[in-house]
Amino acid sequence: MPTPPTTLAVGVRSFVLEQHFTFEYDVGVWPMGSVQVLKDRRSGVLKTCRSIFKPRLTNVWAASRELTKLKALQHPMLSSVTDVLEDSEYLFVVSLRANGGDLAEFLDRLGEEATLEEEICASYVAQVLVALAHCHAVGVYHHDLQLSNVLLTSREPEARVLLSDVGLIPALKGSGLETHPAAASSGPEPDLEAVARLACAVLLGSTQPANLEDDSWASSDLWEGRSEEAKEFVKFLRSGTTAASALHHPWLRNVLLRPSLSPENLEDDARERIACYATALLLIPIEMAQRDVESLLKELNAFDQDDDGLIALVSAQKILEKRGVRQAAAEAALAVADVRGTGVLDFSALAAAGFLADLARGSSTRFADIKGRLQEHFFEAYGDEEEEGHVLQSDLRSSVRNSVGEVLQVQGNVSFDELLSAFTEEEIDEEDLLPTLAKAAGIGTPNSLFDHGFMAQEESSWLLKILHTCGGGPRRRRVYSC
Structure with a gap:
């Protein structure tokens, strides 16, 4: 099979792209090609472009068709695909880009001497699950979910989350991506396993994937100051649950997800x-x-x-x-x-x-x-x-x-x-x-508020405004606050 040029790490320059976008900077590579940031000529909005080297595909038409379907996948917590373009050598998948970088970069900036408030961790995880629940409901899965796929709308801890690249790996299955580790994945379980690793990462302040194959991860000293509900939540994600059910776990039951509100x-x-x-x-x-x-x-x-x-x-x-x-x-x-x-x-x-x-x-x-x-x-x-x-x-x-x-x-x-x-x-x-x-607050119903988990409040003044404030909860070990 032909291999892409050695300059693939540098974003592909194409007349097709230049008609709609101006080049901003290169990001790096992904399994099928390069990644670059472009600016929309009409709106001025920054977007991420992933190139796919056509000779790597066994069925270019099928890949293009499946990728184009992803444009219909719209949600406030998704970095949606906006364009699928092609020239003689490449397919280009263009999606929305967030201004705050990704979660891996954010955790790197925090360093080893600071960790996020648990309320902020719960907010990030909940937003990822909201996006996944929507996608899973229409039969679309991620199957390659990593910290770098969790985009942040700003560089502040209270940023909103946008989940990127949902459906890309499944869309290319059968068209040349069989060697990718996620190629054999199916159904929602791999995504929930990935969310469990993501939850560990934000709770422990580490960009290294947690080994969840045994319970040794739960005995780490880094869990000091974190709630028992958080540990139980990670275990729950690995129990064969769904994204929708995970949103009803006590650890997340008090997270309110209306970012448009003050x-x-x-x-x-x-x-x-x-x-x-x-x-x-x-x-x-x-x-x-x-x-x-x-x-x-x-x-x-x-x-x-x-x-x-x-x-x-x-x-x-x-x-x-x-x-x-x-x-x-x-x-x-x-x-x-x-x-x-x-x-x-x-x-x-x-x-x-x-x-x-x-x-x-x-x-x-x-x-x-x-x-x-x-x-x-x-x-x-x-x-x-x-x-x-x-x-x-x-x-x-x-x-x-x-x-x-x-x-x-x-x-x-x-x-x-x-x-x-x-x-x-x-x-x-x-x-x-x-x-x-x-x-x-919903007593007597399955959707009651403020009486579950580590954020439960006895009085009506619920001060943890998850999506809008940070540093508002009790001080914990090595807390990062804005």
């Missing part, structure tokens, strides 16, 4: 969403037909190919739109039900989204408007005709104990008794409904 609003937003989610669950037993609830469960099971009881947002969107919900209403409803912003929903969240989507039909999809209509609808459904704006807790408890409520309890892991225990008074009025449920 630090001051992050917790309040999560509490508002979970109050709406809980209110929707209370309304479903008397407002949704049993056949509709069971239909949602059937649809979820159809998309849940790995049987973990969870589906990605992209699948939930398809389910709601299949029920005749317009796109804007479906997106708005799912944004409420996806309380933490993980892009992963269980049955209770899907049912709540289905109800909220029906509530938003033909009207505004703004969160504030949905919240207002939800509260109004609650008191219309359960309220006393003679005394508006009030609901008796005893009547509410009785009403949710029907066949639909039983489906939510058995299949959705919802405990209505525990959920309603948030109300200390028999009479629930309009001023108390949402604030009380917000303070309870």
Whole structure:
């Protein structure tokens, strides 16, 4: 088989590239060619370009086709492929580039005398899992996940994560990449194993891959000051779990993933969403037909190919739109039900989204408007005709104990008794409904907040704004903070 030129370590210069980009600098090589940074001539945005030497491919057309499919793989936590170009000698895969470099470079800059706060570590890992959960849901895997594939949007610890090169290795299988170590990989397990190594790297501050084949890694002195939940999480990743399930592990349950929000609003937003989610669950037993609830469960099971009881947002969107919900209403409803912003929903969240989507039909999809209509609808459904704006807790408890409520309890892991225990008074009025449920933070539901893992808080002031601050938690050994 022909070999590429000896200058391959230098980025390939091509007329095809020069039409769209200007050369910035060389990065290095990857198994199929060189890597360089380019600037888009129209937008000025920096992008990463990976070249693939065509003579290394056994089927150039098939490789080009599979690589082009990756352009459809879009997510806020992915460094998506934007262009697939070619000339007579090379294929070029162009993707978004982050301004903060990659996680390997970041850990190198920290050096041996500093480590990241555990909250920041959890944030990085959670964002990688969010991206993987989305990709796995559509049948795309990474199979070569390393620290260098985890890009950071800035050089600060609180940077957002963009996962790069998802699907590249699988796209080239059968087209000349059979000698790559990952060529024999299949399914999600290799990606979860890689996340376990990544978690060890950020927790221990090391760019050297951890040997996870035995339990000796867990006895390292470098674990001093780290939580037991972190160790359990690494073991959990190697137990045959899924990316979606890993996001529900106690170590990550308090990570909120809405980077568009300011630090001051992050917790309040999560509490508002979970109050709406809980209110929707209370309304479903008397407002949704049993056949509709069971239909949602059937649809979820159809998309849940790995049987973990969870589906990605992209699948939930398809389910709601299949029920005749317009796109804007479906997106708005799912944004409420996806309380933490993980892009992963269980049955209770899907049912709540289905109800909220029906509530938003033909009207505004703004969160504030949905919240207002939800509260109004609650008191219309359960309220006393003679005394508006009030609901008796005893009547509410009785009403949710029907066949639909039983489906939510058995299949959705919802405990209505525990959920309603948030109300200390028999009479629930309009001023108390949402604030009380917000303070309870989802008690009685499988998506409760702030009572899990090393970041659990006893009071309502949750100060760990994961994606926006650093150095906010308790001081630990060799902490790096901004």
